[in-house]
Amino acid sequence: MKKLLALLLAGCMAFALCACGTPAEPADDGGEAAATGxxxxxxxxxxxxxxxxxxxxxxxxxxxxxxxxxxxxxxxxxxxxxxxxxxxxxxxxxxxxxxxxxxxxxxxxxxxxxxxxxxxxxxxxxxxxxxxxxxxxxxxxxxxxxxxxxxxxxxxLDPFQGTVLANFAKDELSATKVYCIGQLGNDYDQGLLNYFKQAAEAAGIECVVESFPENNSDFNSYLTNAKNAGCDAIFAPTSISYAQLIVEQAAAQGITMPMLAPDTWDSNVILGAAQGKDLAIYVSTFYAEGGDxxxxxxxxxxxxxxxxxxxxxxxxxxxxxxxxxxxxxxxxxxxxxxxxxxxxxxxxxxxxxxxxxxxxxxxxxxDDIGDAARDSAFIKTANCTNNVWDFVAVQGVQ
Amino acid sequence: MGKKLKTKAAPEQRAGTILAAAALAVLYVFLFLLDNALPTNSFTVMLIPVLQKGAIFALVCVSMNLLNGFTGLFSLGQAGFMLIGAYSYAIFSIPAEQHNAVYQYFEGGIIKFSIPQILGNALGVNLGNIVGAIICIIIGGIVAGIFAALIGIPVLRLKSDYLAIATLGFAEILRAFFQWDGLGKLTNGSNLLRKYTNFHDIKIQLGGFIYQLDTVFPFLIATISIGIIVLLVNSSYGRAFKSIRDDEIAAEAMGINLFKHKMMSFVISSFFAGVGGALLAMFQTTVQAAPFRTSMTYEILLMVVIGGIGSITGSVIAAFLYIASSEWWLRFLDSGQFMDMSVPFFRDGFRKVVFSVIIMVIVLFFSRGIMGDKELSFAGMIRKFKNKKAKKAEAGKEVDPE
Structure with missing residues (x-):
């Protein structure tokens, strides 16, 4: 009897879980198409x-x-x-x-x-x-x-994106020393760090590279390192969840040096984190809002x-x-x-x-390899007061 | 008493063994047909990876059960040892010409040869791949075993929870270690290892025809490995393991060298976890340290608990059920429709909700798992069947005279 009751309760709980997560939803468009023709x-x-x-x-x-x-x-x-x-x-x-x-x-x-x-x-x-x-x-x-x-x-591709951002750091931000941070064990982060460093050093920018372990949530020491090393920009090719933490903690530390990031950061989550804060965030991306x-x-x-x-x-x-x-x-x-x-x-x-x-x-x-030929990326910056991305420039690799 | 039991059990045992061998033969014939002859439709296409992964996790579960269920050592380092096995396998089987592409940030790595390729030059490509893969799998197991022996010296002095925490920490450290750039020329740092020999490359040439062994191969390795573990558990070492599990002090008083036996169990378990890791690498076709996190150990532990701690057949059954449910049967819950009807709350992530509820129910109400600590065997089934018959006959006899 007790078992039955417990089973019922578990069932109710499960149902409640599904129910509250599900607003009334119209039928999936895929569903009907399959039926005809x-x-x-x-x-x-x-x-x-x-x-x-x-x-x-x-x-x-x-x-x-x-x-x-x-x-x-x-x-x-x-x-x-x-x-x-x-x-x-x-x-x-x-x-x-x-x-x-x-x-x-x-x-x-x-x-x-x-x-x-x-x-x-x-x-x-x-x-x-x-x-x-x-x-x-x-x-x-x-x-x-x-x-x-x-x-x-x-x-x-990553080599392209790394070079675009390095060029942007050189041309627009006139950076001389960039602090680069990525997640250990993430091939996306490490790949971009690698390509950015290559391009940046070729352009005469010094790079300080550090990696943080998975599930890290305290970036204060890394940000302090960036300050102490005398860097004048941060490059952080991280996934959105870490990016959010980096943005918030950088704002709390009063870091004003510009932050550069690749396409992952082009997300409303980042804007939400940066809202009302005094930060300069630049991202390279595939599309700038207002294009169509x-x-x-x-x-x-x-x-x-x-x-x-x-x-x-x-x-x-x-x-x-x-x-x-x-x-x-x-x-x-x-x-x-x-x-x-x-x-x-x-x-x-x-x-x-x-x-x-x-x-x-x-x-x-x-092209021959199977990649779409793209010769330029859009650079956008976070507008922290209006909570939108502002278009900055179209950057290519010269 | 013992003698009497033995003589009574013998015919059933023999019949059971014959039946088991026959069932295994049927299974392998089916797998071989699945790889080669059966038509590819939506069912067989899905069956292959589920069976492959199921076999791999069955092996890993049994290896964990050897430690947790039979020796009573609560270790949570399984994912770490699988990681070692997977990396060792991949590193030694990436073809030489692919090194520059794979180790793109590390000047082609430091190991410039591939065991399957070297053997392939000597024995022909297909045989070279099989033998090479087996050698690399064994290397994976041995390297995992060596790491286990090293870590075992300090860690096995700990008991229960402390051992679990120490092995858990070890697995995490290992993952960070393999991701470290300093070892990049060997492990490729944070990047993927790929292009090595995988299940699809395992073929055999017989009389002018080439047969695929995609599913047969992992089953063969898993069957042999599980067979070895079963023999070990039933040997005098196995009895020593069980006595340590039941009462360490009594076991020591009986003259069992605790440390030696614990170490043996730990190293053997890790060896087979390494073998499982190597097979997983073959299955995934790419290796990266990131997925070998604690949650993978928990997944394996869950399968062991669902199957029954201390039951080898339980672990095997649970592994196949778990993999089939999570990778196949419950996927329709994500699709938004059921039998061509649109169901509003079937959407992304719903599968995981249902899955966790099922697991919760199992753990709450079947806390001893599917099998408890019993084994499923054909001999046992025959005995049960005979007993039932005898009982029926007895009942019939009782009724008859009246």
Whole structure:
């Protein structure tokens, strides 16, 4: 009897947990499409939980919006419904393989993702073995597309981004000594530190490099080191969760030297942390808000119309660059399917290298390795009073 | 008494062994067909990685059970030893021509050879891959065992919770150590190791045909390893382990060298954790130190508890169930729909909520796990079946005369 009661209570608790986390939600747009006519499946391989969960969700939002804008594609006069199949790779390499296989079991024509290069590399062989092309959206590690024929990418690469930021530090901030900090054990952080240091030292900037361990929450000593070393800028290619802590603690310490960061920092979470504080934060990113007002109005309306989408975007309708990239990725995939004239994965893979498109983030065309040719990045700065990103410059690598 | 029991059990034991061997043979035939002949559909595609990962975690769970369940040493260093195994495996099996690409920030690393490749030149690519992979797996186990022996000297003097804390700390230190840039030429620092021999490269050439062994290979390694552990547990060493678990002082009084036996259990357990780590590296196709964190040890501990502490078959069953649920069966909870119907609260993350509730229920109401400390065996099943029959016959006899 006691056991039964306890079981019931546990059940109630579980139900309450689900119930309170779930606002009334309209039916998923993918759901109905599957029921009628022929369907093309586009796999979405993204982290929805774990360290990169926040970024992954924003990227998926872009794809879902694109899917709602253009839910069908016409091939040889026949209209196909496009269905997004999403698999959560939990930001973890040991979960990546089975998440990728889940997608393969749904017979996708192409897979989009992931946010984070490590999981993309881990799943790469699974996609290759199944003969399914993959289109990396915001993974920036050169190793994702290097030495294979099936992985393509929309984003710029870490060596490019590191150089862009080093140039910006030299040209615009006139920095002479930069304090570089990244997470130990994170290939994204360490890769960018490496490329930034190379480019910065070539430009005559001195670099002080330090790494912090995982789950570190006290950055005061690192920030003090930056001050004591006489640095005049900070470069911090960290994930959003650490970035938030760094921003808050830097403000508390009264650090006024400018902070430079890569695309991960382009998030409304950072703006929230920096709001009302006296900080100079510069990020390099794929898209600057205001680039396409019509598109922005549409997606903001779409996000605001649904409580789940709003929650996935971090609680407001600020547009993240990764969302825009997700949107472009979806249309690049559609374009490739149209060019292939077939929904077979092999045909789409063959059609991808020659696929071109003018996306919201600029013209898209792939080079020999499979990377989208991008010769410039947007630099934005956090406007701490109005809580928005202000456009600063378009920076390239000379 | 003992003699009498033995003579009575013998036919069932023999029948049980034959049945078990037959079941194993059927399993391997199925796995071989799965790798080669069965049509690829959404079911078989998903079955392969789940079986592969299940076999790997079954091995790791059994190795943890040897320590926690049979020797009574509560150690939480499993993920650390798996990390060592995975890295040792990967470092020695990355093909020479890939070194510059993999160790891109560390001038191609310091180890410039690949064991599977060297053997491949001598024995042919396919055989070289198999033998090379096995050698690298054993290296992974040995390196993990050496680390265990070193850490065991100070740590095994501790008891219960203190041992758990010390091994937990050791695993964390190890992870940071492998991520350290100073060792980058060996471990690639924070970056991925990749391009080494993985399950898909394991093939065998028989009479002009090439057969894939994607799933057969991890099962084979896991079966052999678990078999060795079972033999060990049933040997006189195993009895010594169990006596240490039940009462250290009594065991010592019986003349068992506590430290020697604890060390033996710890090193053997770590060896097989290293082997499991190496297999996991093959499964993942990339290795990075970051995922080998404490939560991985907890996951393994959870499987051991669900299966039953002190039950090898329990650990195996629990490992397969756990992996299948978390990686496959419960994924539909994230998809927002069920049997083509849209279900509003099936959305990202819901899978994890349901999963934790299931685990909570198991831990609360089945605290001894699926198997307790019993084993599932064919001999046991035959005995049960016979007993039932005998009882029925007896009941029939009682009824008959009247």
């Amino acid at each position: 022929d369907t093309i499946v586009i796999g979405v391989f993204e982290p929805l939980s774990g360290d990169n969960g926040a970024g992954g969700k924003q990227e998926v939002l872009g794809m879902q919006y694109a899917n709602s804008v253009c839910p069908t594609v016409e091939i040889d006069g026949k209209t196909y419904n496009v269905k997004l199949e999403i698999a959560d790779n939990e930001s973890s390499n040991d979960k990546a393989v089975s998440a990728a296989t889940t997608l393969i079991s749904k017979n996708p024509s192409i897979v989009l993702g992931s946010y984070g290069s490590g999981v993309s590399i881990a799943a790469s062989d699974t996609f290759a073995a199944a003969g399914v092309p993959a289109l990396g959206v915001t993974c920036t590690n050169p190793q994702v597309t290097e030495g294979n024929d099936h992985y393509f990418r929309l984003a710029f 007002p019509e598109f922005e109005a549409g997606i903001k309306e779409w996000i605001n119309a649904d409580a789940t989408n709003l929650a996935n975007n971090g609680g407001n309708d600020m547009l993240a660059a990764v969302t825009v990239m997700g949107y472009d990725a979806y249309f690049t995939a559609l374009e490739a399917i149209k060019n292939a004239g077939s929904i077979a994965a092999a045909d789409v893979m063959a059609a991808l290298p020659s696929t071109t498109l003018t996306g919201i983030t600029g013209p898209i065309a792939f």
